Amino acid sequence: MGEPNFVKTICGYCGTGCGLVLEVQDNKIMKIRGDKEAPVNKGQTCVKGAFAYEYVHAKNRLSSPLIKKAGKLVEATWDEAYRFIADNLSAIKTNWGSNAISMFACARSTNESNYITQKFMRTVINSNNIDGCNRT
Numbered sequence: 001m002g003e004p005n006f007v008k009t010i011c012g013y014c015g016t017g018c019g020l021v022l023e024v025q026d027n028k029i030m031k032i033r034g035d036k037e038a039p040v041n042k043g044q045t046c047v048k049g050a051f052a053y054e055y056v057h058a059k060n061r062l063s064s065p066l067i068k069k070a071g072k073l074v075e076a077t078w079d080e081a082y083r084f085i086a087d088n089l090s091a092i093k094t095n096w097g098s099n100a101i102s103m104f105a106c107a108r109s110t111n112e113s114n115y116i117t118q119k120f121m122r123t124v125i126n127s128n129n130i131d132g133c134n135r136t
């Protein structure tokens with residue numbers, strides 16, 4: 001086994017945004033602890049941030065986008081997936097107007113991701129139809 005690397009990151013489980021330090025060995029997460037230098041959590045984490053990381057290496061985890069074609073989900077490239085989303089959102093906006101589109105943001109995303117999500121909805125889609133459980 002190689003030497004462990006210690007990688008600082010932000011927990012993605014909720015909007016609190018705790019700082020974490022991942023112990024990574026041979027490209028695999030071996031352990032997670034709270035980042036003592038992170039102002040949000042000062043080294044503390046809840047049980048999810050510290051222990052719920054086995055999904056990262058799960059064999060059945062999706063590793064590419066899927067697009068439904070003729071009733072079946074088919075693997076696609078990221079370019080195809082983004083084009084598919086853009087084409088369909090544009091078509092809805094053209095045919096039904098901006099208010100026909102809404103977005104539900106994710107409490108498990110970072111504050112930065114949620115900020116970009118609302119910015120996208122308000123400036124690109126031109127709709128205020130955005131909500132999420134993270135506003136409570």
Ligand code: SF4
Pocket residue numbers: 011012013014015016017018041044045046047048049050
């Ligand atoms: S899930 Fe837990 S560790 Fe992760 S950001 Fe939220 S409170 Fe912090």
